[in-house]
Amino acid sequence: METPVLSVAGVTKHFGGLTAVKNFSFDVQPGEAIGLMGPNGAGKTTLVNIIYGIYKPDSGKIRFRGSNIGGLSPHRICHLGIARTYQIPQPFATLTALQNIIVAAIYGRGLSRPDAEKTAHEILEQLDLSPKKNTVTLDMDEVALKRLELARVLATRPSLLLIDEVAAGLTEEELPRILEILRNIRQAGVTILLIEHVMKVMTEAVDRIIVMDRGEKIAEGNPGDVMKDRKVIEAYLGEPE
Amino acid sequence: MGILLGGLYSLVALGLSLVFGVMKLINVAHGDLVLMSTYLAFSMMTSFGLDPILSLVIGMPVMFVIGFAIQRYLLNRAFKISMEAPLIIAFGISIILQNFYQIVWTPLSRGLTPSYAMLSFSIGGLNVPLVYGLDFAVSLIVMLALREFMKRTYVGQAINAASQDRGAAQLMGINANRVYAFAFAIAMVLAAIAGVFLGLTFPFTPQSGVSFLIIAFGVVVLGGLGSIAGTFIGGLVMGLAQTLGGYFIGTGAQMFVAYLIVFIVLGVRPQGIFGR
Amino acid sequence: MKVNPFRLRGGLAPLLIATVLLALFPLIGVPQNWLLYLFLFFIYLALANMWNWLAGYCGLISLCQPAFIGIGGYTLALMTWVGLPIWQGLIAGAIIAALFAVIISIPVFRLSGIYFAVGTLIVPELLRLFFLNWRPVGGLLYGKGAGYAVKGATTIPATDIYWLTLIICIGSVLMMRFILRSNLGLGLAAIRDNASSAASSGINVFKLKFYSFVGSAAITGLAGAAFYIQQGFIEPTSAFNVRWTMVLMLATVIGGVRLEEGPAVGAIIVVFLHFLLARYGGVSLLIQGVILVFIMLIAPQGIMGSVRRALSHRTPHLRRQPARTRG
Numbered sequence: 099m100e101t102p103v104l105s106v107a108g109v110t111k112h113f114g115g116l117t118a119v120k121n122f123s124f125d126v127q128p129g130e131a132i133g134l135m136g137p138n139g140a141g142k143t144t145l146v147n148i149i150y151g152i153y154k155p156d157s158g159k160i161r162f163r164g165s166n167i168g169g170l171s172p173h174r175i176c177h178l179g180i181a182r183t184y185q186i187p188q189p190f191a192t193l194t195a196l197q198n199i200i201v202a203a204i205y206g207r208g209l210s211r212p213d214a215e216k217t218a219h220e221i222l223e224q225l226d227l228s229p230k231k232n233t234v235t236l237d238m239d240e241v242a243l244k245r246l247e248l249a250r251v252l253a254t255r256p257s258l259l260l261i262d263e264v265a266a267g268l269t270e271e272e273l274p275r276i277l278e279i280l281r282n283i284r285q286a287g288v289t290i291l292l293i294e295h296v297m298k299v300m301t302e303a304v305d306r307i308i309v310m311d312r313g314e315k316i317a318e319g320n321p322g323d324v325m326k327d328r329k330v331i332e333a334y335l336g337e338p339e
Numbered sequence: 340m341g342i343l344l345g346g347l348y349s350l351v352a353l354g355l356s357l358v359f360g361v362m363k364l365i366n367v368a369h370g371d372l373v374l375m376s377t378y379l380a381f382s383m384m385t386s387f388g389l390d391p392i393l394s395l396v397i398g399m400p401v402m403f404v405i406g407f408a409i410q411r412y413l414l415n416r417a418f419k420i421s422m423e424a425p426l427i428i429a430f431g432i433s434i435i436l437q438n439f440y441q442i443v444w445t446p447l448s449r450g451l452t453p454s455y456a457m458l459s460f461s462i463g464g465l466n467v468p469l470v471y472g473l474d475f476a477v478s479l480i481v482m483l484a485l486r487e488f489m490k491r492t493y494v495g496q497a498i499n500a501a502s503q504d505r506g507a508a509q510l511m512g513i514n515a516n517r518v519y520a521f522a523f524a525i526a527m528v529l530a531a532i533a534g535v536f537l538g539l540t541f542p543f544t545p546q547s548g549v550s551f552l553i554i555a556f557g558v559v560v561l562g563g564l565g566s567i568a569g570t571f572i573g574g575l576v577m578g579l580a581q582t583l584g585g586y587f588i589g590t591g592a593q594m595f596v597a598y599l600i601v602f603i604v605l606g607v608r609p610q611g612i613f614g615r
Numbered sequence: 616m617k618v619n620p621f622r623l624r625g626g627l628a629p630l631l632i633a634t635v636l637l638a639l640f641p642l643i644g645v646p647q648n649w650l651l652y653l654f655l656f657f658i659y660l661a662l663a664n665m666w667n668w669l670a671g672y673c674g675l676i677s678l679c680q681p682a683f684i685g686i687g688g689y690t691l692a693l694m695t696w697v698g699l700p701i702w703q704g705l706i707a708g709a710i711i712a713a714l715f716a717v718i719i720s721i722p723v724f725r726l727s728g729i730y731f732a733v734g735t736l737i738v739p740e741l742l743r744l745f746f747l748n749w750r751p752v753g754g755l756l757y758g759k760g761a762g763y764a765v766k767g768a769t770t771i772p773a774t775d776i777y778w779l780t781l782i783i784c785i786g787s788v789l790m791m792r793f794i795l796r797s798n799l800g801l802g803l804a805a806i807r808d809n810a811s812s813a814a815s816s817g818i819n820v821f822k823l824k825f826y827s828f829v830g831s832a833a834i835t836g837l838a839g840a841a842f843y844i845q846q847g848f849i850e851p852t853s854a855f856n857v858r859w860t861m862v863l864m865l866a867t868v869i870g871g872v873r874l875e876e877g878p879a880v881g882a883i884i885v886v887f888l889h890f891l892l893a894r895y896g897g898v899s900l901l902i903q904g905v906i907l908v909f910i911m912l913i914a915p916q917g918i919m920g921s922v923r924r925a926l927s928h929r930t931p932h933l934r935r936q937p938a939r940t941r942g
Contacts, residue, residue: 150815172814182815190808193801201805204798206817211798254817365733367678413908420915423872426676426732427864428908434861435904442897549740549857556733595744598737605722605734 101164103128103258103289104149104180109158111141111148111313118144120313122158126258131280131290133300133321136310137333142293143185145310146260150182151175162258176206181256185263185293187243189235195246196222196231199253206254217253225249225279240267248279258289265296277302301325309333340467341582342575346475347540349574350533351551352558353485354526356570359559360502361522364414364425368433370552371440372527376402376534377543378440381449391451391535398531406527410520418519433548440545451538470539478574481532486567488525498522550594557601627792634785641774650777654845656886657777657784661838662859663866663878663885664787665831668794670864671873672803673827678860679719679735682742683712683832684839685854689746691840692849695766696752704765705840712836716829724821724828739855746851762850765843776845783838790834791875799823807873861900862889865907871917880918 102125111119118141126132134142147153149160151170160168162178170178190198196218203214222228225245230238235246244264251259265276273296280303284290294300300307300321307324309317311333317324324330355369366372379398383389409432417424450456458469489495501518537543537551554577562573577597584596641650662680669675687708694704723734750758757763794800802823805813814820843849862885870881888906892899914921 152811171819172811173817173819176815176817184812188809188812190805190812192808193804197801198805201801201813201818202816205802205805205813205819250812250816363729365730367733367736413912416912420911422674423670423676424911424915427670427868428911430676430678430732430860430864431904431908431911433904434857435901435908438897438901438904442901549736552733553737553740556730556737560730595741595748598741598744601737602719602722602734602741605725605730 100128102126102161103130103163104291105159105161105164106145106149107159107161109145109148109155109160111144111153111155117313119148119155122310122313122315124308124315124318126289126291128289129284129287130306131284131292131304133304133307134291134293134310135295135300135307136316139312140310140333141313142310143262144313146182146262146291146293149260150180173205176254176256179255179257180260181206181251181254181258182260183244183247183251183262183264187240187247189238189243189246189250191236192234194232194234195227195238195242195249198235198246198250202250202253214253221249221252224282225252226275241272244268252283256288258291259283261290261292261294263293263295265294265299268296273298297325340465340471341579343467343471343475343578344540344582345575345578346478346571347471347533347536347574348554348558348577349562349571350474350478350481350529351537352555352562352570352574353482353567354529354533355552355555356559356567357498357522357526357529361498362414362418362425362519364429365556366429366526367426367552368429368436368548369526369530369555370550371433371436371548372402372406373530373534373537373551373555374440374543374545374548375405375436376531377451377538377547378444379531380451380535380538381444384451384453390453391539392453395531395535398535399528402527402531403524406524406530407520409527410523411516414523415516415519437545437548444545446545448542448544449538450542451535453539456539470536474536474540477532477536478571481529482567482571485529489567494518494521494525498525553594553598553601557597557604560601560604630785630788634781637781638778641777647773650773652886652890654777654780655889656882657780658838658842659862659866659885660879660882661780661784661787662835662863663870663882664791665835665838666863667867667872667878668791668827668831670867671877672795672800672807673824674807675824675828676732677735677828677831678732678857679723679738680831680835680863681739681855681857681859682719682735683716683835684842684859685739685742685746685849685851686712686715687836687839688843688846688849688854689763690836691843692763692765693751695768696763701765701767701771701844705837705844708840709833709837712839713829713833716832720825720828724825739857739860743851743855746855760850760852762848762854764848765846768844768847771844773845776841779844780838780841783834783841787834787838788879794830795875799826803827858900861903861907865903867917868907868910868915869917871919871921872915874917874919874923877917877919884918 104126107123109119109122110117122145134145136142144153148155151167151172154169159166162180167175167178190201193201199218199221200214203209203217204211209217222231225248227242227245227249230242235243238246248261248264265273268276277299280290292304304321306319307321308315309324309330316329316333317327351373355366358364358366376398379401380391380394383394383397384391413428413432414425417428455469459466460469460472461467489499497518498521501515558570558573558577561576562569562571580600581593581597585593637653640653662684666677666680669677690708690711691701691704694707695701719738723731747760752758753763802813802818805816805818806820806823810820866881866885867878868881869884870879871877888903892902895902910917
């Protein structure tokens with residue numbers, strides 16, 4: 099077997115008395131698309147933050163292509179080829195859509211200004227954002243911002259992409275397009291770790307699903323099997339609301 | 340000696356630490372606000388012959404109101420403007436106060452000198468000024484009182500909650516702006532006490548606010564941010580270090596040594612000596 | 616589409632014309648005191664530009680600019696004492712100020728900049744105490760509290776000093792233009808908008824802020840040194856004085872923080888205020904403080920920010936970004 103792109107081994111993280119992530123392990127193979135799901139507050143975003151160096155795990159190791167990336171700062175992790183999107187889009191609000199992407203292309207990928215601009219135009223085109231390229235991002239709507247978030251991180255040319263919800267808030271008609279975008283990203287050879295609540299996206303876009311509840315892994319397997327798992331159903335039904 | 344002074348230093352730092360804990364603002368006007376209490380006591384002593392410590396009966400409520408007003412009318416509004424606005428406004432307040440003191444009380448060096456200011460007692464053959472002993476005792480009492488206040492009263496608990504997690508505190512129905520105003524007001528009451536005892540211990544000028552601020556900041560840096568016990572220990576370390584530094588290098592360089600310590604600790608161990 | 620209040624705009628032509636006009640002033644017999652006002656304006660503008668770089672574009676409220684001014688001035692004065700020419704002193708002033716910034720950046724940038732403002736506030740005070748106790752050259756009558764004369768400063772014609780400061784000032788304006796349109800400017804804008812996104816887009820936040828801090832220190836030191844050529848004399852208490860911070864903060868805030876033309880407009884007003892308030896002595900700084908607080912609360916975007924709004928005929932809707940890093 100090849101070296102996994104990402105290997106999370108026995109990661110635990112406490113916040114005060116609360117255990118947000120508990121002895122969590124999984125591997126992501128090159129070219130794979132993995133779904134990470136679980137009820138609200140299960141610790142999914144915390145896990146992404148740990149991988150991305152925002153939080154330091156209390157124990158456990160995180161390896162990217164076999165080398166330990168624990169404790170690296172976010173910009174170093176970005177330069178290694180891991181990119182992430184935020185659940186709530188975090189654009190550079192006073193810059194235009196185009197500038198948002200140029201920044202990422204320059205600093206994330208080390209391109210010169212003209213090359214960065216060329217790349218930015220291409221990515222905007224890919225994600226249907228070209229008409230909005232000169233819009234200042236604080237004037238953009240939520241759906242466009244989610245796209246822009248994806249566009250920005252793609253500009254850093256990641257080999258591993260951590261996506262924290264991309265389909266939330268989209269209408270039924272908009273879903274096929276986002277699925278197509280995800281497929282295109284995969285075809286370009288990018289490994290994906292996707293956090294998502296929208297089941298249709300989950301079942302169609304990923305090869306394997308890991309289910310998380312209260313910081314622990316409760317199930318792992320291909321989408322069809324996981325959905326039938328008793329523990330998974332309980333975790334979701336047990337959740338209030 | 341250094342340890343006794345350290346008590347006083349931690350008293351000066353308490354208000355700064357409290358405001359930082361709640362609002363994540365390092366109040367650069369803190370020293371000048373402490374000095375306000377010193378000058379208030381000075382005026383009451385010279386015009387009405389009121390004892391400086393007794394004058395706190397008036398000084399504390401006055402400072403409470405001033406603190407509440409500054410937070411309510413200046414800083415709370417500033418927080419809505421930008422991240423930098425509160426800092427710039429605090430700097431403005433600091434300059435205003437410094438020059439105000441200069442105009443009202445002239446740039447002369449002053450001191451709070453009631454009859455007992457000259458007394459001293461001896462421990463183990465060491466002659467210690469009475470005021471130093473008072474400094475230490477009062478700061479211990481104030482710190483214990485503050486701890487109880489934060490634990491037992493509603494306002495204290497609300498301040499505590501707000502300093503731990505702003506969002507969570509708001510969910511609990513705590514009005515953040517009000518809590519901020521109370522926190523600042525309480526910090527000013529602490530500053531009032533600190534100001535009077537500083538005035539009893541050291542001579543002061545309208546510029547002294549800067550050195551008060553630096554002492555307070557040093558204590559916070561040494562002790563780590565946010566905890567009362569850490570502040571106390573930080574104060575003791577600061578007091579000791581300064582006294583020892585003064586002893587070995589010369590009293591002229593005492594303040595310089597104190598500032599340098601702050602810088603070195605900040606460079607080497609920014610979370611404080613006792614911070615996590 | 617709403618108007619972005621921070622958009623970069625403006626051509627080079629007005630700046631060029633202004634520069635040429637200002638350069639001609641001493642030759643066409645403009646009164647001496649006018650030239651003095653302009654000299655102060657040049658110095659203030661250069662200083663305010665450098666502060667705006669930090670406060671406006673990096674989110675760093677630096678309170679240690681007087682340290683760089685004083686270091687620039689002292690380096691110049693001491694170099695003339697060991698017999699080096701003034702122009703070398705100027706350059707050395709900028710270099711030493713920058714080196715000093717490198718050293719103090721280690722402590723003041725700690726804890727993601729929480730301590731930056733108060734950490735930098737200590738620095739001038741620290742230096743003041745240091746220079747009050749230091750006498751590297753000269754006899755009993757010099758150094759320490761007595762300060763140093765800048766040797767040879769009296770032989771330099773006032774017009775030369777005027778042109779020198781004009782060059783430094785225009786240099787600082789051009790430098791800001793260049794920086795804001797460069798990759799550095801784009802990176803800084805990204806950090807200001809959203810520090811965590813900036814980091815995960817590959818921006819080394821610390822590095823960009825560090826470069827800015829050092830760069831700002833160099834030009835501030837240069838302007839400080841130039842100022843002390845005109846003064847001809849330097850001593851610790853006025854050199855490392857918080858007054859400087861007030862001046863350049865006021866100029867930037869009045870004109871508009873994070874606006875390219877803000878410091879220029881603000882500096883004109885501050886020079887004007889300076890002479891208007893001069894007769895009130897001690898009250899002058901108090902009034903400046905009140906103005907600073909007042910403007911910050913009433914019109915935090917400053918004069919040019921208000922003008923931009925009025926010109927745009929629309930009300931730009933500026934969402935406040937949630938607090939992220941403070942510093």
